[in-house]
Amino acid sequence: MTTAEKTTLGTTRTGRAKVKNVFTSPWASAMAIVLAIVWTIPTFGLLVSSFRPQKDINSSGWWTFFANPNVTLENYQQVLFEGTSVTPPLSQYFFNSLAITIPAALFPLTLAVFAAYALAWFEFKGKNFIFFTVFALQVVPLQMSLIPLLQLFSQGIKIGDTTLIPDLGITGTYIPIWIAHTIFALPLATFLLHNFLTQIPRELVEAARVDGAGWFTLFRRIIFPLSIPAIASFAIFQFLWVWNDLLVGLTFGGGAKDIAPLTVRLAEMVGTRGGGWEVLTAGAFISIIVPLIVFFSLQRYFVRGLLAGSVKG
Amino acid sequence: MSTIRNRVVALGATAIAASLVLAGCAATEETTTEETTSAAAGSTGCEAYAAYMGNEGSEVEIYSTIVSPEADLFMESFVEFEDCTGITINWNGSQEFEAQLPVRVAGGTAPDLAVFPQPGLLAAMVATGQMVAAPTDVADSVAVNYTADWKNYGTVDGVFYAAPLGANVKSFVWYSPKTFADNGWAIPTTWDELLALSQTIADTSDVQPWCVGFGSGEATGWVGTDWMEDIMLRTASAETYDKWVSHDIAFNDPAVVTAISEAGKILKNPEFVGDVASIATTTFQDGGAGIVDGSCAMHRQASFIGGILAGDYAATIVTPEDTTVEGGITTFYFPGVSADNKPALGGGEFVGAFADRPEVAAVQHYLTTPEWANAKAALGGWFSANLGLDTANVADPVNAVAVEILQNATTFRFDASDLMPAAVGAGSFWKEMTAWVAEDKSDAAVLDAIEASWPAN
């Protein structure tokens, strides 16, 4: 940056102090706090409702709770511990959600960072076309992929009489869910990571190449370590999207209760013919906890994270 | 398997099963004949299940719209069957059943048994070629235990596929006997009396005559179709109703115009229902709540709303004679044009198979028997059109009335929207009824739009 070179040590120091001053103006803070509060009010209403008895939820607004506090833990008790063979307690669904989400975040990220590396740094014909296609695939509504993918998992792929992929016998396990999530995540993940990887300084890559590093060593020694923040921040989003997914889990779980994620259970709680707000409020709150923990623990990666490289300069 | 022998065994076992159920119900009775019912079930009760033996260690998936807590009662009703036959039944309920079933069938992961809430969907699934026609013993059992009408709903193009499971009766007006008694209102027996009573309530009390809610997420409007159907069955003949369902008369036929304009006398009258447009955004569950807290006098809804009002709104289901209970609710028959005109509208579920395995057939067969129907009904909140269902096992007074209607009604018709093509029955009919109240769309415009949406063939 040419402007940066102009600044002397002295002006930098005063400048930094001034910067801080303006940025932390009470006006800015107040604005941010107000926005944060407005954003949280609806969720706060849910939290309050989840501690209210059923009758109160149906008959008065959640804000009246403060004038007339009537606390119950019954909703949480019911959601967490009252299980049957049809509806095991929520704890089991927790495990399933984790067992689905962890691989379904790791697999697509690995494949996407591979593909992004290839599209960003390999020189080959049709590169732009492939990148364009991958990007455009974000648009395909995933509902349209459900039937073809299910057929793949249950029957394999056949063209005429030749079997390209046999029936793998994986229906009813997590594997189809992992694969489906991986496929659906690839376009966006590849697109975003590609943006990041193209920002890695060319000199760095070329220097390594001159030193005799092969494409694989280059990836392992330079590209991968540099892209960890980007991967981590995308991982958070992928984790959230998979954790909150209902459709893929429902479809590719093949109806097996033993592997259904939390959202499937939550959707069922609405009851056969609706109603049951009190259980839903508590259930919804429980399902938010894990994503929030993930967000808090990986938050620092956002600082350098996703697309950090896409700043011009 | 010899079906004749099976049936004899099954009939012989009826008495035992029924007595077991009754013993389980009447806890006060000192029964020494069945010692420790549940523990002994494994050995003594098992003769009743001889017909389904030979499938130990197998599993059957039942896919359905029915989720907890109702699903738990189904599982409970299977326990003995499972213990005796060694067949494990996996009940898989999902709210997304209607969308997911076609996907699973096309994707090659069809369930063993599916519980169809609409015959229309059954027909669409039969068209995929993936369904298995009901085995002879299932067909025979249904022929004995159900009326021809019910067997007919599970039949597509002359082939019988799906056996009836649960049922509901829709021709009910829910009300609070206490509110009625306190105000001195009499139960109307004709449509005109019903309108007159509504006017009286509007004029003389601060209670709103009707509470109506069409809201049901993406299915918003189905309550409106039920109103239309129930009135159609009264203002037109049953034959006309059938022609309407099969599109032998147009959707904007004069007979249908009459029905919607009669419905409008209540649904579009602000004096009776309050803010008409709000009907569209009031959920059908909330719609019924008004009769529990006394803010409304009447609520036309199927038998099942009782369970919801009891569960979520602290209502108690009572008999019409019981006029003292605060929050007590019950039903009167949705009146016909004349007092002796008593057609009934209802709905139900049907169990069809996608797998041709003996254990699947065994489960499908068992579900058609009066033994299972009685056992299931005894657990509460449920009934079916099974002719062998003993009303003594149906504790809920409203459901008991419903069972009598199912077994005795001279004119019973199935929910029309469930029989119509999905583009109408799960599409334009819902949407247009919603627009009818929400946007005050005219009767003619509503019917014309539905007629236009009817699929070409």
Place this chain on the structure above:
Amino acid sequence: MKDFAILAARKTPWEIVAPNLTVLVFGLLAFAAVIFLIFILAERASVKAQEWLKYLVFLVPALLLLAIGLIYPAFRTLLLSFMNADSSEFIGFENYIWAFTRPEIVTVMTNTLTWVILVPLASTVIGLSIAYLTDRMKRSSAIKSLIFMPMAISFVGASIIWKFVYDFEPNLKKTDIGLLSAIAKALGFTPPNWLLEVPLNTFLLIVVMIWIQTGFAMVVLGAAMKNIPDEVVEASMLDGATQWRRFLLITIPMIRASIVVVVTTILIGTLKVFDIVRTMTGGNFSTNVIANEMYSQAFRQLNYGTGSALAIILFVAITPIVWYNVRQLRIERSER
């Protein structure tokens, strides 16, 4: 309460979890082992072999999965869009003609357009503002977390949350459980039936989506801002630029690429989203959008023909945006 002891005892939680845990551990280990092995072997391969191995390892797996899971279904959808409801015969362009001649089409298109313009715009503007306001602010993580929270909530949860905001009580004698109605009454207005008021209802549904997506915009743009060198900011301050001018003239141009990416991602997500409309109004009251209509046609009314045609229309509608993005990327790359 009924006694479900018999039922609960059938399988212990451990009996269910154990095989699943095995699959999970095995799946993760196998994946890691394969990657590890490939790298060990490939790094030892000759330079010549690496030239083609690199495509096989880095590019082919992703492309293969995309071909099976998205490209083939996309072509299948295209094919189905020219067929009748149960895909048994070809009917030419009839589904497309149907789609464009429905009386509803104007409303659906207008609504979809409103969503696609407002959601990315508002989410990005608000997300950007919060990112800017909290940039270099001490202890801003609490604020950021609160804004981000809706992203952690599933659509099922979100629909419950917003029911308690938009609920309307027609009976004047009953108390409101909807926050908006209560606020309106407290301010002396008569609340309308929120979800019935056209076009207000579409905007109210859009608010839900903005509420969810702002966290995404804030996080991504916040990260981009952190990468603006201090020196740049300082220099502009020395030039005497006001905070507002600095935001417009320095910050925004510096993170322009990130903004384009955020807008595009949210825009595509918005075009595809239908859960909000489906659960809150069911597409009634003139709030329908293409994605919801597509879902309804294909999965409720079991008409794969019309459903597929709508999916294709959706696809075509997004293509210009994709094209614009790719062009941007090319320009940027040539600038480097």
